[in-house]
Amino acid sequence: MRQTAARLNRAWLTVLGILLLVAGLAGLLISTGLLVPAARAVGLAVTRPGPTDKLFGAATASAFGLTWVVLVTAIVAVIVALLGLAWLIAQVPRSNEAKPFRLHDDAGTGLTRCEPGVLTDAVEEQIKALPGVNNASAVLRGSSSAPDLTVKVTASERADLTRLLTSIQNTVAADLAGALDTKLNRLGVQVEVDSAKKHAGSITV
Amino acid sequence: MSRNNARSRRLRRRPSRVVPATIVAVVLLAIGSLTAVAAIARLVNGAWATQVTRPARSVSALTWGSSATIVTGAVLALIGLVLLVAGLKLGAFRTARLAAPAGGEVGQTDYVISTRGLAHLAAAQADDVDGVDRVSASASGRKVHVAVTTASEQADRIRERVQAGVAGRLTAAGVSPAPKVTATVRTKGI
Numbered sequence: 001m002r003q004t005a006a007r008l009n010r011a012w013l014t015v016l017g018i019l020l021l022v023a024g025l026a027g028l029l030i031s032t033g034l035l036v037p038a039a040r041a042v043g044l045a046v047t048r049p050g051p052t053d054k055l056f057g058a059a060t061a062s063a064f065g066l067t068w069v070v071l072v073t074a075i076v077a078v079i080v081a082l083l084g085l086a087w088l089i090a091q092v093p094r095s096n097e098a099k100p101f102r103l104h105d106d107a108g109t110g111l112t113r114c115e116p117g118v119l120t121d122a123v124e125e126q127i128k129a130l131p132g133v134n135n136a137s138a139v140l141r142g143s144s145s146a147p148d149l150t151v152k153v154t155a156s157e158r159a160d161l162t163r164l165l166t167s168i169q170n171t172v173a174a175d176l177a178g179a180l181d182t183k184l185n186r187l188g189v190q191v192e193v194d195s196a197k198k199h200a201g202s203i204t205v
Numbered sequence: 206m207s208r209n210n211a212r213s214r215r216l217r218r219r220p221s222r223v224v225p226a227t228i229v230a231v232v233l234l235a236i237g238s239l240t241a242v243a244a245i246a247r248l249v250n251g252a253w254a255t256q257v258t259r260p261a262r263s264v265s266a267l268t269w270g271s272s273a274t275i276v277t278g279a280v281l282a283l284i285g286l287v288l289l290v291a292g293l294k295l296g297a298f299r300t301a302r303l304a305a306p307a308g309g310e311v312g313q314t315d316y317v318i319s320t321r322g323l324a325h326l327a328a329a330q331a332d333d334v335d336g337v338d339r340v341s342a343s344a345s346g347r348k349v350h351v352a353v354t355t356a357s358e359q360a361d362r363i364r365e366r367v368q369a370g371v372a373g374r375l376t377a378a379g380v381s382p383a384p385k386v387t388a389t390v391r392t393k394g395i
Contacts, residue, residue, distance in 0.1 A: 006221035010292045013225055017289030024282025031275045051270025061265065067248065074244035081237025087230035091223050146312075150216070155322075157329035161378040165316055166306040173311055188216045188315040191303065193322035193329075 001139060001152045001190055002093035012087065101144035101180070116140035119176060126172045127151065132159025134194050146185040149173060154192045161191060216317045220296040225288065298346040304379035318380065320344045327351050327386070330374040331367045338393065342371075344384065349375065351388045360390040 029035045030049055039046035063069050097116055104112040120138040127136035135154040142148040151172075155164060168189055177184050243257045253261075267274055300317035318326075323344035331340045331351045339354040351371055355363050372386045 001216070004221040004223060005226075006218065009222040009226035012292075013222055013229065013288045014292030016229060017285045017287070017292055020281050020285030021289060022285070024278050024280070024285055027269075027274065027278030028282060030269045031271075031278055033270070049269050051268065053269055054265065055267045055269060055274060056265045061261075064253070070244050070247050074241050074248065077237045077240035077244055079237070081234050081241055084230045084233030084235075084237055088227065088234060091227050091230070157325055161303065161318070162306060165303060165379070166308070169306055169309040169311060169314065174309060177310065184311045186313040186315065187309075187311045189303075189317070190216050190300065191316070191318040191322055193318070193325040195325050195328075 001137070001150055001188075002095050004093050005090040008087070008090055095139045096141060097139050098141050098143065098147070101147075103144055103180075114144070119179065122179075123149065123151065123172055123176055126175065127153060127168060130164060130167050130172075132156050132164060142185055144180055145182050147176070147180060147182065148186040148188070149176060149184055150188040150190075152190045152192065154194055156194055159193075164191075165189060216315050217298055217300050217302060219298060222291050222296075225291045229288065301344075301346045301384065302381050304381045306379075316379075318378070320346060323349055323375070323380065323384070326374060326378060327371045330371045331388070334363060334366050334370055336363045337367065347382070347384050349384045349386045351386070352391070353388065354391045354393055356393045358392065360392050364388045364390045 026035075029038060031051060033051045036046060036050065064073075097120075100113045100115050101119075102111065103114055104110055116139075120140050123138040124136045127133055127138070132155050133153055134156055136151060138149060138151045140147055140149055151168065153164065153168070155161065169187060173184050173187050243254060247253050247257075298320075300319050301323055303316040303318055305314040305316055321344075324342040327344060327349045328340045328342040328351065331337060331342065331353055334353075336355050336357040336359065337353045338356055340351060342349065342351045344350070349371060351367055353363065353367055357363060367388045367390070368386050371388070372383065375386070376383050
């Protein structure tokens with residue numbers, strides 16, 4: 001029910017995967033001495049580096065003695081660290097709940113605001129009262145004129161799921177739509193089923 | 206990248222690759238932070254710290270043909286391949302679609318059940334079959350497998366009843382498309 005950064009993850013994993021793969025294969029080509037024949041095969045006149053050359057020559061060492069090179073290194077490193085931190089923060093799942101609904105947004109006649117949490121609390125209580133439901137949580141997204149309701153319902157193993165969905169759609173969602181005086185733009189329901197093993201200490205009559 | 210578009214609101218999703226993304230993000234953060242600290246210390250003190258110069262000296266002594274370089278290249282290529290597969294492979298759905306009931310005035314509906322929930326439903330149904338002692342079930346979006354243990358000698362008959370019962374329960378629950386149900390029966394020694 002919570003939203004994750006799936007596309008961001010896949011895009012960056014692909015980009016970094018390609019970079020590392022190319023770098024690793026290039027390193028292997030140089031290390032095994034295959035770079036020169038491979039370059040010749042594609043018409044490039046590359047002669048170095050070869051397997052006997054040093055990884056970093058004297059030029060690299062002297063470059064890192066220059067202040068501007070160190071400064072650029074520091075800036076790039078800070079950018080990489082910030083990107084890593086931003087990517088890490090993006091992994092936290094978010095509910096992206098709607099901002100307070102503005103039921104009346106004309107300052108002249110009066111403003112009426114409604115917290116989505118108030119509505120979702122009512123939705124949750126209504127769903128929990130349905131037969132076979134052990135737990136429920138709800139999130140409202142969108143606007144008061146086109147609300148999106150997403151519900152996670154934990155049902156018991158014996159619950160009639162078709163009847164449960166019918167009740168949620170035709171009663172709970174209809175009541176919410178009536179309260180907001182609009183039609184629900186979208187209704188999403190994720191059903192989880194509780195294992196009876198978790199309630200080994202209880203008995204249902 | 207917005208998470209509020211129609212695709213991210215769908216409940217039937219493929220894996221988000223959170224684990225590899227978290228690992229790579231932590232590695233990037235660590236490399237960036239350590240390098241930044243070392244470079245800033247160099248700018249302040251006028252010389253690289255010994256924690257930097259010592260490993261740098263040993264790396265600069267390496268040649269391209271050394272075994273350490275070959276191993277590093279192979280490891281980098283392997284990690285790259287793993288990340289590429291993680292980024293491009295779609296992965297299996299972790300939910301199955303449930304049919305929307307008739308009636309109600311809703312623009313769009315999106316009803317799903319988790320594969321874990323499917324497995325629990327299947328196990329509960331199989332547990333009701335006479336002769337079944339123990340049940341375990343696993344499910345993907347398209348397949349449900351039930352493994353039962355029985356003390357009965359009528360293993361084939363129990364398997365048929367388990368399969369039919371579970372398939373009927375999932376169809377009645379509105380799982381769409383109906384997953385393929387398979388069952389294995391292990392007979393306990395009497």
